[in-house]
Amino acid sequence: MNLDGKVAVITGAASGMGRAMAVRFCAAGAAVVGGDVDQAGLDQLATEIAATGGQFIGQRCDVSRRDDADALIARAVEAFGGLDALVNNAGIMDHFEGIGEVSDEMMERVLRVNLYGPLYLSRAAIGPMQQRGGGAIVNVGSIANFSGAPAGAVYTASKHALLGLTQSTAWQYAPRNIRCNAIAPGSVPTNIARNIPPSVMESAGFQRALPFMGCLPRTVTAEDVANLAAFLVSDLACNISGALVPVDGGWNTV
Numbered sequence: 001m002n003l004d005g006k007v008a009v010i011t012g013a014a015s016g017m018g019r020a021m022a023v024r025f026c027a028a029g030a031a032v033v034g035g036d037v038d039q040a041g042l043d044q045l046a047t048e049i050a051a052t053g054g055q056f057i058g059q060r061c062d063v064s065r066r067d068d069a070d071a072l073i074a075r076a077v078e079a080f081g082g083l084d085a086l087v088n089n090a091g092i093m094d095h096f097e098g099i100g101e102v103s104d105e106m107m108e109r110v111l112r113v114n115l116y117g118p119l120y121l122s123r124a125a126i127g128p129m130q131q132r133g134g135g136a137i138v139n140v141g142s143i144a145n146f147s148g149a150p151a152g153a154v155y156t157a158s159k160h161a162l163l164g165l166t167q168s169t170a171w172q173y174a175p176r177n178i179r180c181n182a183i184a185p186g187s188v189p190t191n192i193a194r195n196i197p198p199s200v201m202e203s204a205g206f207q208r209a210l211p212f213m214g215c216l217p218r219t220v221t222a223e224d225v226a227n228l229a230a231f232l233v234s235d236l237a238c239n240i241s242g243a244l245v246p247v248d249g250g251w252n253t254v
Helices: 016-027 039-051 066-080 104-131 153-176 198-202 204-213 222-233
Strands: 007-011 031-036 055-060 085-088 135-140 178-185 244-247
Touching (some): 007 066, 016 039, 085 104, 085 222, 104 135, 198 204
Parallel strands (some): 085 135, 178 244
């Protein structure tokens, strides 16, 4: 899986799947600009990748802010001369609320990160990719793309909307050699749930999700997801676009 000469932007790069993607992409020869709200985590990752000879720049980015998203893409173009790949990985969970219980604040927060972030970044990426003669976008969906069971209403809706963005982008930009795919991880140990209060575990929504969680075939590693993302931005996947690819050990078949 050769990514030599490719320039990639990866969001949520300071931890979890985004961190694994940055390491994997750099090991395959790509130059990577990683965005995250955790600047300390980005700095640590940059030091580790530099020690292996990789090219990585970390830039603080809140993907829900249009100016931050635009600046992240601009940094890649400025630092490495262009853009070939974008991975919209940054995301947050809701608190497992059904639509009857979810607050306006939760709606706004989840949609701005999980949907508006990829919208802003993808919009900014199209121009630089066209200048390079094409490119690849990977949107990180979820097992919630296949079922309403594993999360609340807003998180699930955000991931379904992200699939719509994926398919629209794939169709609109195929003549310009820009591909767009989505990946749907299963249960991956990451920091996505770190801001969920312990009380949520006692909520009706979480208790409703538990039977589905009990069907989990196996835990997926961040490296499993990174390998799939690297494949989808590589030239090996040159004719794959508009797809939703699960990496969940078969959980989506429940």
